[in-house]
Amino acid sequence: MDKSQSSVNPMNSDMCWAQKELRWVQRAYPKRAPQVQ
Known part of the structure; x- marks a missing residue:
C-alpha cells in the first residue's frame, strides 16, 4: 500500500x-439538483 495515500x-x-x-x-437530474458553482 502506498504510504502517501x-x-x-x-x-x-x-x-x-x-x-x-x-x-x-x-x-442525470439537471432540473432536480441544485445549481452549485
Whole structure:
C-alpha cells in the first residue's frame, strides 16, 4: 500500500468524491439538483 495515500486527509478525499457525485447527479437530474458553482 502506498504510504502517501494513507496520509491523505480522509475528509479531503471524501469531499472530492462528493463533488464528483454531485456533478453526476446534476447531469442525470439537471432540473432536480441544485445549481452549485
